[in-house]
Amino acid sequence: MFQGFYNLASGMLYQNRNLNTISNNMVNVSTPGFKSDRMTSTTFKDEMLYRSGNINKSNPVQIGTASMMRTVAGVKTSFNQGNVEETGGNLDFALTKPGFFTIEGADGNRLYTRNGSFDIDQDGYLCLSKLGRVLGEDGNPIEMTSNHITVDQSGNIYEVPLKGLKTDEDNADAEEEEPTLLGKIGVVNFDDETQLVKGDNGTFTSQAEAKAVDGGLMWKSVERSNIDPIEQMTSMMTSQRASQSAAQVLKMYDQLMGKIVTDIGRV
Numbered sequence: 001m002f003q004g005f006y007n008l009a010s011g012m013l014y015q016n017r018n019l020n021t022i023s024n025n026m027v028n029v030s031t032p033g034f035k036s037d038r039m040t041s042t043t044f045k046d047e048m049l050y051r052s053g054n055i056n057k058s059n060p061v062q063i064g065t066a067s068m069m070r071t072v073a074g075v076k077t078s079f080n081q082g083n084v085e086e087t088g089g090n091l092d093f094a095l096t097k098p099g100f101f102t103i104e105g106a107d108g109n110r111l112y113t114r115n116g117s118f119d120i121d122q123d124g125y126l127c128l129s130k131l132g133r134v135l136g137e138d139g140n141p142i143e144m145t146s147n148h149i150t151v152d153q154s155g156n157i158y159e160v161p162l163k164g165l166k167t168d169e170d171n172a173d174a175e176e177e178e179p180t181l182l183g184k185i186g187v188v189n190f191d192d193e194t195q196l197v198k199g200d201n202g203t204f205t206s207q208a209e210a211k212a213v214d215g216g217l218m219w220k221s222v223e224r225s226n227i228d229p230i231e232q233m234t235s236m237m238t239s240q241r242a243s244q245s246a247a248q249v250l251k252m253y254d255q256l257m258g259k260i261v262t263d264i265g266r267v
Contacts, residue, residue, distance in 0.1 A: 008250045010069035014041055015243040017072055022236045025227050033095075033114030034202040034225035035077050036232075042073035079193050082114075082226040084218060090147055091118040091126070093155075094223040099187040099215030100204065104141065105132035111203040112188070112196070112210070117222050120144050126157075126183075131201060135186050137212060142183035151219040155185035187215035 021039045028034040084094045093116035095101075100112035111131060118134055121127040126134040126142040133141040137155070148160045158179035188210035190196065196204040202225075 004253055005250070006069050008246045008253070010044070010071060011246045012243050012250070014039075014070050014072060015239045015246070018239045019236065019243070021075060022232055022239065025232050026229070026236070028202060029225055029227050029229055029232075031115065031202050031225055032117045032222040033082065034227065035079055035082075035114070035198075036225070036227045037075050037077050037198070039075050040073040041070055044069040044071045075198075076194075077196070077198055078226060080226045082224045084221050084223050086221045088220050089117075089222075090149055090220065091120070092116060092220055092222045093118065093151075093185065094218040094221040095187065096216035096218055096223075097214060098193075099189045099213045100210075101128075102135040102186050102188055102210065103128050103132040103203070104135055109205070110135070110210075111199065111205060113201075113203045114223055115202055120147060126185075131203065136183040137186040138184075139186070140183075142185070144182060145180075149182070150179060151185075151217075153217065155187065155215075155217045157182045157185065185217065187213055187217065189213045189215075 018039045021037050025036045079098070081096070084096060093101075095114055095116065100114055101116060103111040103113060105111060113128065113131075115128060117128070118126050119129050121133065124144055126144050128134060136142045142157065144157075146159050146162075148162060150158050150160050152158075159182055160179050161177040190206055190208050190210060192208070195208055196206050198204055
C-alpha cells in the first residue's frame with residue numbers, strides 16, 4: 001500500500017520537473033542557436049521479486065524487479081543543427097558546423113553560444129546583447145569602427161569605406177581605398193560537448209580547453225533553435241496527463257487508507 005504512495009508521489013515530482021524542462025524549451029523556440037533539453041529518468045531502490053512454495057521455501061525463482069520510486073537521471077542537451085535562416089542583417093552570423101562563438105562577460109568569464117545575432121555596444125565592440133563582447137580568433141574583443149562591413153567565409157570582418165561623403169574630386173580616390181580588416185570572429189569547440197554546462201539564454205560554460213575550429217560561418221544569417229514545437233507540445237500534454245492520473249490515483253489511495261484507519265478504529 002505505502003509503496004503505491006512512493007511510486008505515485010515520485011512520479012508526480014518527476015513530471016513536474018519534466019514540465020519545467022519542456023516549458024523552457026517552448027519559451028526559447030525563437031531564441032537563435034538555442035539547443036533543446038530532454039529530461040531522462042531512472043529508478044530508486046529497486047527490489048528483486050522471487051516466487052517460492054507455500055511450504056517448501058527452498059529454490060526461489062526470480063520473477064522480476066519492482067521499483068519504489070522514479071527520479072531524474074539528468075537533463076541531456078541536443079546539439080543537433082537548427083535551421084539556418086537568411087536575415088540580411090550585417091551583424092548576423094550563423095554556424096553550419098559544430099562549434100560555438102565565444103562571449104566575454106562583464107565579469108571576465110567566457111560563455112559559449114551558437115546565437116550569432118550580434119550588435120555593437122556603446123564602446124564600439126561587437127557584442128551579444130546583454131551578455132558580453134564577441135571574442136575574435138586572437139582572444140580579444142572585436143572593435144567595430146563602423147557597421148558598414150563585409151565578411152568573408154573565414155569570418156574576417158572588413159570595414160567598407162563609405163562613398164559619396166566626399167567632394168567629387170575625392171570620390172575617385174575613395175573608390176580606390178581597400179577595405180580595412182577589423183578582426184576575425186573566433187569559433188571554438190570541445191572534445192566532449194557533454195561536459196558543457198548550460199546557462200541562461202542558450203549559453204554554455206566549460207572548464208575544458210576550447211579549440212579553434214571551422215564552424216562553417218555564414219554571414220547575414222542566423223541559426224534558429226533546434227526545437228520542434230509540435231513534439232514539445234505533445235510531450236507537454238503527455239506529461240500533464242501522467243501527472244493528473246497519478247494525482248487521481250493518489251486520492252484513491254488516501255481515501256482507502258482513511259477508510260482502513262476508520263474501520264480499524266471502530267473495531
